[in-house]
Amino acid sequence: xxxxxxTMAEMMAKGESSEYLFWVGCSGSFDDRAKxxxxxxxxxxxxxxxxxxxxxxxxxxxxxxAKRAGNEFTFQMQAMMNIQVLDGxxxxxxxxACPHCFNTLKNEYPELGGNYEVIHHTQLIQELINQxxxxxxxxxxxxxxxxxxxxxxxxxxxxxxxxxxxxxxxxLDSELVExxxxxxxGLCCGAGGAQMFKEAENGSKEINIERxxxxxxxxxDIIATGCPFCNTMMTDGVKNFNKExxxxxxxxxxxIASAANL
Amino acid sequence: xxxxxxxxxxxxVGIGFFSWNVYKMRSNINLGLDIDRKDNKKQRWKTMLLxxxxxxxxxxxxxxxxxxxxxYAAFIxxxxxxxxxxxxxxxxxxxxxxxxxxxxxxxxxxxxEILSLLALIxxxxxxxxxxxxxxxxxxxxxMKGWPKMDGNMxxxxxxxxxxxxxxxxxxxxxxxxxxxxESYGFTISQFxxxxxxxxxxxxxxxxxxxxxxxxxxxxxxxFLNYLxxxxxxxxxxxxPNTYYSNLEAKxxxxxxxxxxxxxxxxxxxxxxxxxxAPEGDEVVQQKFGAKDVTDLTWKNLMDSYTCTECGRxxxxxxxxxxxxxxxxxxxxxxxxxxxxxVGDNKRKHGKDYEDGKSLLGDYIxxxxxxxxxxxxxxxxxxPVNIDPLSIIVDLRRYLVMEESKMPTELAGMLxxxxxxxxxxxxxxxDRLNWANED
Numbered sequence: 001x002x003x004x005x006x007t008m009a010e011m012m013a014k015g016e017s018s019e020y021l022f023w024v025g026c027s028g029s030f031d032d033r034a035k036x037x038x039x040x041x042x043x044x045x046x047x048x049x050x051x052x053x054x055x056x057x058x059x060x061x062x063x064x065x066a067k068r069a070g071n072e073f074t075f076q077m078q079a080m081m082n083i084q085v086l087d088g089x090x091x092x093x094x095x096x097a098c099p100h101c102f103n104t105l106k107n108e109y110p111e112l113g114g115n116y117e118v119i120h121h122t123q124l125i126q127e128l129i130n131q132x133x134x135x136x137x138x139x140x141x142x143x144x145x146x147x148x149x150x151x152x153x154x155x156x157x158x159x160x161x162x163x164x165x166x167x168x169x170x171x172l173d174s175e176l177v178e179x180x181x182x183x184x185x186g187l188c189c190g191a192g193g194a195q196m197f198k199e200a201e202n203g204s205k206e207i208n209i210e211r212x213x214x215x216x217x218x219x220x221d222i223i224a225t226g227c228p229f230c231n232t233m234m235t236d237g238v239k240n241f242n243k244e245x246x247x248x249x250x251x252x253x254x255x256i257a258s259a260a261n262l
Numbered sequence: 263x264x265x266x267x268x269x270x271x272x273x274x275v276g277i278g279f280f281s282w283n284v285y286k287m288r289s290n291i292n293l294g295l296d297i298d299r300k301d302n303k304k305q306r307w308k309t310m311l312l313x314x315x316x317x318x319x320x321x322x323x324x325x326x327x328x329x330x331x332x333x334y335a336a337f338i339x340x341x342x343x344x345x346x347x348x349x350x351x352x353x354x355x356x357x358x359x360x361x362x363x364x365x366x367x368x369x370x371x372x373x374x375e376i377l378s379l380l381a382l383i384x385x386x387x388x389x390x391x392x393x394x395x396x397x398x399x400x401x402x403x404x405m406k407g408w409p410k411m412d413g414n415m416x417x418x419x420x421x422x423x424x425x426x427x428x429x430x431x432x433x434x435x436x437x438x439x440x441x442x443x444e445s446y447g448f449t450i451s452q453f454x455x456x457x458x459x460x461x462x463x464x465x466x467x468x469x470x471x472x473x474x475x476x477x478x479x480x481x482x483x484x485f486l487n488y489l490x491x492x493x494x495x496x497x498x499x500x501x502p503n504t505y506y507s508n509l510e511a512k513x514x515x516x517x518x519x520x521x522x523x524x525x526x527x528x529x530x531x532x533x534x535x536x537x538x539a540p541e542g543d544e545v546v547q548q549k550f551g552a553k554d555v556t557d558l559t560w561k562n563l564m565d566s567y568t569c570t571e572c573g574r575x576x577x578x579x580x581x582x583x584x585x586x587x588x589x590x591x592x593x594x595x596x597x598x599x600x601x602x603x604v605g606d607n608k609r610k611h612g613k614d615y616e617d618g619k620s621l622l623g624d625y626i627x628x629x630x631x632x633x634x635x636x637x638x639x640x641x642x643x644x645p646v647n648i649d650p651l652s653i654i655v656d657l658r659r660y661l662v663m664e665e666s667k668m669p670t671e672l673a674g675m676l677x678x679x680x681x682x683x684x685x686x687x688x689x690x691x692d693r694l695n696w697a698n699e700d
Contacts, residue, residue, distance in 0.1 A: 007694065026685055026686065026688075029688075029696060030684060035699070039696065056693055057693050059690075061679045061684050061685060065685050066676055066679050068636050069672050070658030070659040070660075071676050072521040076517075076518075077528070078683070080529055103513035103514070107514035108514055112522065153638060153639075154513050157637065158511060158512045158513025159511050188580040188637035191635070192635040193634050197671055197672060197685050198632070198672050198675075199669070200584075200633075201586045202585075202586065202587070203581070203587075203633070206584065210583060210584050
């Protein structure tokens with residue numbers, strides 16, 4: 001099944017408008033692993049006939065890592081350029097699979113004049129299931145599997161979204177097991193605050209190793225995440241323990257897409 | 263008469279010196295930049311009632327929460343007895359409320375005694391957590407020296423306070439029995455009296471009672487005046503500090519209006535690049551980010567005085583638990599220590615005095631700042647809603663925007679964002695390639 005991914009420019013040329021803008025993000029656009037998450041989400045959106053479009057080549061970094069690194073100039077330059085593009089297409093609703101883009105668009109753009117309703121992809125998928133647009137016939141390959149959810153800091157603690165991803169995992173007839181630090185007490189994967197783009201400072205351990213240990217302690221078959229950067233960090237952590245054959249790291253969108261045979 | 267004079271003197275000196283220190287603290291906090299935290303009063307009151315008065319966040323860790331609750335409740339309820347002690351002291355009375363309140367008086371004093379006993383037990387538990395069990399977050403590197411002694415001093419003072427109450431009530435119980443043949447009937451001291459003061463002469467009993475009474479009130483004023491020099495000021499500042507909490511989503515970092523002004527000008531195609539600043543526009547030399555405490559907001563500074571060094575932030579910090587140099591508690595302790603230094607300098611040498619030191623560099627190192635993942639665990643953990651992250655970000659801003667000092671990989675990341683709109687070197691034109699790949 002080929003993906004249907006209209007761009008905002010194409011929609012506009014046809015005189016059409018879309019309900020959602022899917023903000024793909026840098027990771028979802030360029031990182032080979034994260035692209036799979038992007039495609040899984042598009043499959044779900046296509047399946048449910050969600051009227052959406054992407055910006056494609058007109059999308060640019062939200063500025064999140066620049067802001068967290070302390071460069072407010074680069075952040076605001078990015079934000080203002082993005083706001084011009086978004087407002088040019090009269091975007092109202094944005095869905096994104098990246099909690100960092102989510103947080104920045106939702107919380108930091110309004111003060112610069114960009115006001116949108118921003119939701120995380122797990123929230124949209126939950127809504128699609130609740131509306132009956134997406135039905136799961138059991139959990140498919142995930143039925144009976146043990147799944148633990150790693151809370152992305154910028155989705156959970158930063159924006160209090162804890163239940164949407166968990167409610168989706170519970171739809172898979174699988175066993176949701178919580179790590180000793182979860183929800184508001186969840187431990188960071190180590191990528192936030194622009195750490196993704198630098199070597200860690202000197203210490204006794206990598207943060208992703210610490211977090212992966214917590215995840216492996218509950219003996220999961222799958223570590224689920226809702227953030228492409230967490231996905232990278234946890235995948236590396238699992239490889240570090242040579243567990244990549246027995247423990248998969250998957251985004252919630254990938255779980256749902258596969259369970260729905262998409 | 264002499265005792266009234268002595269007591270009045272103690273009262274004036276005790277409250278006067280405390281007020282002077284509070285005034286200094288207040289003026290130090292006002293050295294910070296302005297930030298608006300006056301909106302949404304209803305939500306603010308609610309936060310204060312739940313978090314400060316109700317200690318909601320403490321109960322995430324039930325054992326220290328219960329011990330802390332015992333001391334907190336004893337502290338609050340003992341204030342009732344303190345009112346009586348003040349009146350007795352000023353008018354040379356003895357148990358002013360006893361006859362007036364009757365049975366209710368017995369109830370109140372008994373209640374105070376029970377809570378005091380619980381507080382005594384909790385204080386011993388806290389001392390052993392610090393000195394015997396050595397709970398990791400209480401013995402970390404930034405807790406060596408003065409902070410360790412400070413923590414123990416507070417607990418010792420609490421022991422003395424409680425012991426004095428029981429000495430006073432125990433001896434008085436025996437005096438009362440000798441005089442009236444009846445017990446006061448206070449829950450604890452009716453046992454303490456016979457246990458410790460049995461067989462003592464009337465004269466010795468009166469001395470013991472006075473020692474307890476004066477010991478208690480002297481300790482109260484000592485404690486009060488020790489507070490501004492210790493980490494223990496949270497007993498007052500927890501309330502305003504939670505009232506002025508950040509009510510926004512934790513993930514939102516502040517926008518910098520000064521930057522917005524410049525960026526808007528840069529992006530305005532009609533802007534005149536040679537324009538002179540309009541007449542009357544103040545030219546304020548403003549730093550981007552924070553180098554010293556005076557570049558932080560007053561709320562950051564209030565946070566630093568509110569911190570009681572419990573270390574919940576540090577024990578939940580992903581950087582700290584993996585052995586990095588960063589400790590959010592140390593960020594708060596450094597901010598407070600530097601603020602006291604800057605404030606004292608200004609009072610001693612005039613308000614424009616510079617000592618050549620700064621929070622960034624002399625207190626907090628770049629390595630600490632670059633270890634932060636901005637995960638907000640420290641902010642979430644703090645039982646009195648302190649926000650170490652906003653200080654870390656402001657210091658980073660200064661490093662990056664004023665001094666261009668940052669790890670080289672981050673410089674590369676920023677260049678990529680500026681050149682091709684992504685933190686990696688991928689062309690913006692390729693953003694949709696994924697849609698056509700397998």
